[in-house]
Amino acid sequence: SGDNGPVSGPSPCLRLPAVLAPTLAIHVYTHREVHGTVGSQVTLACSFWSSEWISEDVSITWLFQPESGKDTISIFHFVKGQPYVDEVGAFKNRMEWVGDPHRKDGSIIIRNLDYTDNGTFTCDVKNPPDIGGKSSQVTLYVFEKVPIRYGVVLGAVIAGVLGLVILVVVIGYLIRYCWLRRQATLQRQLSAMEKGKLQRSAKDSSKRGRQPPVLYAMLDHSRSTKSASEKKSKGGLGESRKDKK
Amino acid sequence: MLLLLLGIIVLHVAVLVLLFVSTIVSQWLIVNGRTADLWQNCSTLGVSSSFQCVTSSTNEWLQSVQAMMILSIIFSVLSLFLFFCQLFTLTKGGRFYITGIFQILAGLCVMSGAAIFTVRHTDWQPTTSDTSFGFAYILAWVAFPLAVISGVIYVILRKRE
Numbered sequence: 001s002g003d004n005g006p007v008s009g010p011s012p013c014l015r016l017p018a019v020l021a022p023t024l025a026i027h028v029y030t031h032r033e034v035h036g037t038v039g040s041q042v043t044l045a046c047s048f049w050s051s052e053w054i055s056e057d058v059s060i061t062w063l064f065q066p067e068s069g070k071d072t073i074s075i076f077h078f079v080k081g082q083p084y085v086d087e088v089g090a091f092k093n094r095m096e097w098v099g100d101p102h103r104k105d106g107s108i109i110i111r112n113l114d115y116t117d118n119g120t121f122t123c124d125v126k127n128p129p130d131i132g133g134k135s136s137q138v139t140l141y142v143f144e145k146v147p148i149r150y151g152v153v154l155g156a157v158i159a160g161v162l163g164l165v166i167l168v169v170v171i172g173y174l175i176r177y178c179w180l181r182r183q184a185t186l187q188r189q190l191s192a193m194e195k196g197k198l199q200r201s202a203k204d205s206s207k208r209g210r211q212p213p214v215l216y217a218m219l220d221h222s223r224s225t226k227s228a229s230e231k232k233s234k235g236g237l238g239e240s241r242k243d244k245k
Numbered sequence: 246m247l248l249l250l251l252g253i254i255v256l257h258v259a260v261l262v263l264l265f266v267s268t269i270v271s272q273w274l275i276v277n278g279r280t281a282d283l284w285q286n287c288s289t290l291g292v293s294s295s296f297q298c299v300t301s302s303t304n305e306w307l308q309s310v311q312a313m314m315i316l317s318i319i320f321s322v323l324s325l326f327l328f329f330c331q332l333f334t335l336t337k338g339g340r341f342y343i344t345g346i347f348q349i350l351a352g353l354c355v356m357s358g359a360a361i362f363t364v365r366h367t368d369w370q371p372t373t374s375d376t377s378f379g380f381a382y383i384l385a386w387v388a389f390p391l392a393v394i395s396g397v398i399y400v401i402l403r404k405r406e
Contacts, residue, residue, distance in 0.1 A: 147303075148305070150303040150308070151308070153305045153308040153309060153312070154308040154309075154311055154312045154315075155312075157308070157309050157312035157313070157316075158312045158315060158316055158319075161312075161316055161354075162316070162319070165320075165350065169343070
């Protein structure tokens, strides 16, 4: 109401950069540790993110600080679209540029590792006008042979033994199931034969005198197994269901 | 008989408790004031009761001992669970075979774990004249015969209505 309208002066957009400023920094990412064996090669991966478009002025630098030293030496520099690999230092003929700034990748490969390569590598990327930001460091460890990560042996032993036991139990149950089914079919066959035998003996009892012994032997066997299992269920130790309640 | 059932369950739970304590407490070795293994090496600094603990070595033999102890716990818990399952589903006169087998397996696992530790602990722990075995190690050896006895009892036990 009245003349307290909005003050129109310079456009309020000027205030926005103060909010945007924190994101105007370059972000560099590397692994924290890299392990390699003597004589082999290792890839030092470095990727970056810039809020600006990757121009031709982008520069990538790799620095190296040996484990047993305080000096940081520069070993690689990429500028104006040209990679410059160290030709005189410790990494002469051992380093190769495999990165692509337009794909935001600044990785290098170091071949023929030696124990003197133990140390910290720093990847530094500048993309004018985006030049502020933290560089990233990766520590290289050179071993005689690569140590197995902790937990591999632990997991393998547990999984192996458990798998074996489960397999044996499943096979045991399968065998028991098959055996019980065979028993059931055998019983059915026996009872069917018994019925058939009774019918045939009603018609013709004098001629088939020789067969009964075989049938009766099988029937006796099935009866004896039944009585054995009945004997087992009597007596013995155990508990009573009623007592539990 | 209710008393027998209770006794068997108490024995099984006792074995389980022994296994848990032996596995979890990191006191298999005592090297002049410091305790070591199975998971952590701890030392008391000075007179104060402050502990400083670091993770134990990543030696393959130590990992296999850890694996054996964990497996023994798994088998014992499975055995208890299977016992209650079989209690209600077993036919009259049947035996608790599966329960007993798993409990005996648990006992064998503890034994192999403790044996491997006994033989191989010098690989990652330099022995001095001051080295002695801690109580968790002794508990592991106590759990082994108890687990085997418990398993055998299950195998010869019969279910009665």
